[in-house]
Amino acid sequence: xxPVIKRKGEKFTIPGKFLLFVLTxxxxxxxxxxxxxxxxxxxxxxxxxxCVIPFQQGxxxxxxxxxxxxxxxxxxxxxxxxxxxxxxxxxxLTEQNTLLQQDKYELSKLRELLExxxxxxxxxxxxxxxxxxDNGNWYSTFLLDKGSTDGxxxxxxxIAGGGLVGRISAVGPNWSRVTAIIxxxxxxxxMTLATxxxxxxxxxxxxxxxxxxxxxxxxxxQDQVAEGDKxxxxxxxxxxxxxxxxxxxxxxxxxxxxxxxxxxxxPAVDFEHxxxxxxxxxxKQQVEVE
Amino acid sequence: MLRKVITGLLIFLCFLLQSSVxxxxxxxxxxxxxxxxxxxxxxxxxxxxxxxxxGFFCGMLxxxxxxxxxGFYALIYLYIGFVNxxxxxxxxxxxxxxxxxxxxxxxxxxxxxxxxxxFLLRGRFDFIYYFTRVIIPECIYTIVVTIVLYPLILLxxxxxxxxxxxxxxxxx
Numbered sequence: 001x002x003p004v005i006k007r008k009g010e011k012f013t014i015p016g017k018f019l020l021f022v023l024t025x026x027x028x029x030x031x032x033x034x035x036x037x038x039x040x041x042x043x044x045x046x047x048x049x050x051c052v053i054p055f056q057q058g059x060x061x062x063x064x065x066x067x068x069x070x071x072x073x074x075x076x077x078x079x080x081x082x083x084x085x086x087x088x089x090x091x092x093l094t095e096q097n098t099l100l101q102q103d104k105y106e107l108s109k110l111r112e113l114l115e116x117x118x119x120x121x122x123x124x125x126x127x128x129x130x131x132x133x134d135n136g137n138w139y140s141t142f143l144l145d146k147g148s149t150d151g152x153x154x155x156x157x158x159i160a161g162g163g164l165v166g167r168i169s170a171v172g173p174n175w176s177r178v179t180a181i182i183x184x185x186x187x188x189x190x191m192t193l194a195t196x197x198x199x200x201x202x203x204x205x206x207x208x209x210x211x212x213x214x215x216x217x218x219x220x221x222q223d224q225v226a227e228g229d230k231x232x233x234x235x236x237x238x239x240x241x242x243x244x245x246x247x248x249x250x251x252x253x254x255x256x257x258x259x260x261x262x263x264x265x266x267p268a269v270d271f272e273h274x275x276x277x278x279x280x281x282x283x284k285q286q287v288e289v290e
Numbered sequence: 291m292l293r294k295v296i297t298g299l300l301i302f303l304c305f306l307l308q309s310s311v312x313x314x315x316x317x318x319x320x321x322x323x324x325x326x327x328x329x330x331x332x333x334x335x336x337x338x339x340x341x342x343x344x345g346f347f348c349g350m351l352x353x354x355x356x357x358x359x360x361g362f363y364a365l366i367y368l369y370i371g372f373v374n375x376x377x378x379x380x381x382x383x384x385x386x387x388x389x390x391x392x393x394x395x396x397x398x399x400x401x402x403x404x405x406x407x408x409f410l411l412r413g414r415f416d417f418i419y420y421f422t423r424v425i426i427p428e429c430i431y432t433i434v435v436t437i438v439l440y441p442l443i444l445l446x447x448x449x450x451x452x453x454x455x456x457x458x459x460x461x462x
Contacts, residue, residue, distance in 0.1 A: 016337070016338035016339050016342070016372070016375065019338075019339055019342055019343075020338070020342055020368070020372050023342060023346050023364075023368050024365065024368065026361070027346075027361035027362075027364045027365040027368065028361065028365070029361075030360040030361030030364070031359050031360065031361040031362060031365075033360070034359050034360045034361070035359065040360060041354075041360065044354045044360070045354065047354075048351070048354045048355060051302075052302075052305070052306070052351070052355065055302075055306055055310075056306065056309065056310045059306060059310040059311060060310060063310070063311070063314055131310070132309040132310045132313070133309065133313040134309075134356050135305070135308040135309040135312075135321070135325075135352060135355075135356060136321075136323070136352075136356070136404070137319070137320050137321060137424050137427075137428050138404055138408065138409070138424065139356070141356055143309075143355065169358075177355070177356070184409070184414075185358075185408075185412065205409075205414075205420070205424070206416065206419055206420075206423075208319070209318075209319065209423070
């Protein structure tokens with residue numbers, strides 16, 4: 001009797017070693033496929049999008065509701081004080097705002113004269129909520145509740161609080177995954193704002209606890225870059241839009257080769273307490289290489 | 291059939307807990323690995339096939355949502371499930387020492403595999419740091435969670451086995 005035909009009363013079983021072999025081959029095939037093409041990702045992303053993501057969204061909503069209630073109880077007293085202070089601040093700021101609006105009017109007129117575009121504000125942005133974090137301890141990636149149906153694509157930049165968070169690394173119909181710039185396998189081409197010296201900013205698991213990220217290969221022959229300088233994404237990066245704030249130089253040291261410098265950067269974004277982010281839907285212009 | 295549905299639900303629930311709930315109650319940024327507990331428990335409770343299948347699906351879920359390459363975590367979890375299945379012959383329900391030892395060894399192996407395949411190959415040589423700051427804390431937190439979660443998994447398995455035995459007797 002063939003082992004595949006199932007008879008009544010007789011349980012059909014596959015030997016363990018055979019199953020192990022089949023599944024191993026399947027895994028290796030999948031790995032090779034994902035290396036070569038992205039054929040298999042899309043259907044799986046869709047399936048997961050409808051099975052797992054709604055539940056993660058639900059859990060996140062419940063969690064943020066609970067956090068909100070507990071914080072309300074703790075903070076009522078301090079909020080009252082803060083409210084008083086803020087009211088005074090509003091009065092001062094309204095005054096300042098009028099002055100600034102006048103300045104802005106002047107600025108836009110001057111810009112028109114110079115034919116310069118405002119870069120940072122002109123990008124189209126979409127807000128998204130973080131619904132879950134990486135389920136291991138090695139990387140820092142997280143999932144957002146917006147996906148391809150909202151027009152999100154891979155490699156779009158993600159910002160929060162005026163600083164760079166990372167970029168989209170996978171997209172499903174109703175979710176997308178962000179690889180943060182503090183993630184160990186992520187590198188960003190960056191430059192100092194003041195001197196426009198290029199460098200490579202890379203995430204490092206060892207530095208995550210201290211809240212800094214590393215940078216390397218900074219060529220600063222004039223010794224002009226100092227601690228506290230602003231670091232932004234460079235205009236030669238292929239995936240990041242130019243002039244997005246990454247952070248501030250924390251420490252800087254000359255490398256042993258005496259040519260380049262490296263050190264640490266304090267990111268502008270507080271990655272520990274992040275719940276909403278903005279996705280920039282404009283993409284870096286790609287040049288087709290023949 | 292009932293067993294398959296309940297096992298699927300367990301995988302789903304553990305995955306949800308691990309990705310959405312535990313990050314909020316993590317100690318020093320470290321979260322436990324519930325999927326390893328599940329894979330290893332099914333391995334030594336039910337044998338190689340169950341361990342492998344549970345491991346494969348746990349890994350696949352992680353791969354699709356958080357992995358860079360599909361099949362990488364699936365392969366690691368698959369082998370952890372298979373090796374744990376080898377211990378089903380010396381497993382007794384009353385004994386808690388063997389399950390805890392196996393889960394700890396599984397989690398350590400998992401951590402070491404990730405370090406070797408993903409970090410060491412990218413030139414991160416500071417093994418002591420990764421071992422003391424990621425692998426060991428994860429292991430300890432996983433043991434703590436095991437003490438709560440493992441009796442639950444065992445209870446569900448026992449109930450299912452009783453149900454299966456009753457149904458088998460009916461047909462005889």
